[in-house]
Amino acid sequence: MLVLENNNVTTEQVKEFDKKYNLHSWSVQGTLNPMVIEKAEGIYFWDSEGKKYFDMSSQLVNINVGHGNKKIIEAIKKQADKMAFMGPGYAIDVRSMLAKKVIEKAPDNMGKVFFTLGGSDSNENAIKIAKMFTGRNKIFSRYRSYHGASYGAANLTGEPRRYTCEPGISGFVKFFDPYIYRAGIEFESEEDASKYYVDKLREQLIYEGAENVAAIFLETVTGSNGVIIPPKGYLKGVREICDEFGILMVCDEVMAGWGRTGKWFACENFGVKPDIITFAKGITCGYIxxxxxxxxxxxxxxxxxNMLMCGLTYNAHPMGCAAGIATLEVYEEENLIENSRKMGKVLGELLEDIKEKHPSVGDVRYIGLFSAVELVKDKNTREALVPYGKDPDKIMSRVIGMLKEKGFSTYHHENNIMIAPPLIIKEDELREAMSIFDRVMCFVDEYIKRTI
Ligand SMILES: Cc1ncc(COP(=O)(O)O)c(C=O)c1O
Structure with missing residues (x-):
């Protein structure tokens, strides 16, 4: 029995109190048996029995710089000593410096930043800003998307995590995204696919009254719904439609931003400049x-x-600003954007091998250190391993469990397994982790053959 020194509770108590008092997100509480975590360092964490795990999802694709980064921790400590809080109405050094740094990193059309506390409230405020600026009411977003769990952000969200916020906010309209692997249409090229989806979007906008539409929200690279990378020309096509109808293009880079795709912002990969970018996660990597x-x-x-009708007690919180400055410096000093590109190339090659080898792997998608492996029952027909929104036998959770058992920690959404390690990962570490993945996929192939 281990004793957690700082809090003077046993591992058993940690588990017991968690189960008794803590509500976990997106879970049927009674089914949970949460692992107790003792320590985290770099790309690893350890459970209470001392077992080590590769953190191959960077937790929730947020801890890009890895665990236990001393520079960020020191910056937070220093700021706490100096001034833990000062209301958003005042100018303070870390607030000014982080705002300047963010705008310098952003595409050159960007002017200012409004700081929030996370991804959902970034999107909440972006909705309001788009409505205020355009004087329009409607908001378009895509079905295969996640934009957050608060009410407005959940109404932007297209996948099932939106349902509990329905009936939704009027004027929020969904459209289909270019998920080529499951489009059911044989396109001649990526450009053809883009044209098809952009034309459909244009038609839908006209039917909704394009003059009523304030903004089109999209994840630049769709994250939790399976790392869906836009085909060539798609985002440029959306940009053109936005310009044609005076609609704001809002790129949600909460997951894709800050180096994850091998660029500071994912939109740089596609040569587009959005009107608004929302971000969170990688700006402070979860340290705050x-x-x-x-x-x-x-x-x-x-x-x-005109008045900016947005406000948060903790807008531009000094501790967050201090952590943000230190985090951006870590990206620069440790060349993490470049490492994301370099290691992304290695990861891509390993994933292609895995796809080639395993009958249960239908598709692999990757950009930088942002990737997903999509599991299928049948590679030829592309029949999904579990039907959309249904997995009564918890097959996907079992697959994730098998990975975890071998020390590879990640999560899944529907049939997609997320692979997005911290951007500090080295080539030998990446190869070692992916060889675990490869071996586990052999069991998965067998398991699927036996059970389906
Ligand atoms: C693309 C995207 N937008 C918004 C959010 C919501 O962010 P948060 O959980 O910080 O509110 C997430 C979270 O995963 C996300 O991936």
């Missing part, structure tokens, strides 16, 4: 909850003479 909304210069200027 933080996020923000970056707005184009013309939107920033609009609010020079």
């Amino acid at each position: 909850p933080f996020g923000g909304v970056i707005v184009d210069k013309k939107i920033a200027e609009y609010f020079d003479n």
Whole structure:
């Protein structure tokens, strides 16, 4: 029995109190048996029995710099000593410096940033900003997307995590995204696929009254719904439609931003400049909850003479700002954006081998250190391992359990297994982790053959 020194509770008590008093997100509480975690360092964490895990999802694709980064921890300590809090109405050094740094990193059309506490409230505030700036009411977003769990963000969200917020906010319209693997259409090229989806979107906008639409929200690279990478020309096509109808293009980079795709912002991979970018996760990598909304210069200027009707007690919180500055410096000093690109290439090659080898692996998608493995019952027909929204036998959870048992920690959404390690990962570590994945997939192939 281990004793957690700081809190003077036993491992058994940690588990007991958690089960008794703590509500976990997105879970049927009675089915949970949470692992007790003792320690986390770099790309690893350890459970209470001393077992070590590769953190191959960077927790919730947020801890890009890895666990236990001393520079960020020191920055937070220093800020706590100096001034833990100062209301959002005041200018303070870390607030000004982080805002300047974020705008310098963002595409060159960007003017200012409104800091929040996470991804959902970044999207909540982006909705309001888009409505205020355009004077329009409707908001478009995509079915295969996750934008957060608070009410407005959940109404942007297209997948089932939206249902409990329904009936939804009027004027929120969903459209289908280019998920080529499951489109059921044979496109001649990526460009053809993009044209098809952009034309459909244009038609839908006209039917909704494009002059009523304030913004189109999209995850630049769809994250938790299976790392769906936009085909060539798609985002440019959406940009053109936005320009044609005076609609704001909002890229949600909560997961894809801050180096995950091998660029500071994912939109740089596709040569588009959105009007608004929302971000969170990688700005402070979970050391402090933080996020923000970056707005184009013309939107920033609009609010020079019009009130920005957005507010949070913890807007631009000093501790978050200090952590954000230190985090951005870590990205720079440790060349993490470049490492994401370099290791992403290795990961891509390993994933292609895995796809080739395993009958249960239908598709692999990857960009930088952001990837997903999609499992199927039948590779030829592409029949999904579990039907959309249904997994009564918990097959996917079992697969995740098998990985965990071998020291490879990650999570899944529907049939997609997320693989998105911290950007600090080295090649030998990546190869070692992926060889565990490969071996476990052999069991999965067998398991699927036996049970289905
Ligand atoms: C793309 C995207 N947007 C928004 C969110 C919501 O962020 P948060 O959980 O910090 O509210 C997430 C969370 O995973 C996300 O992946």
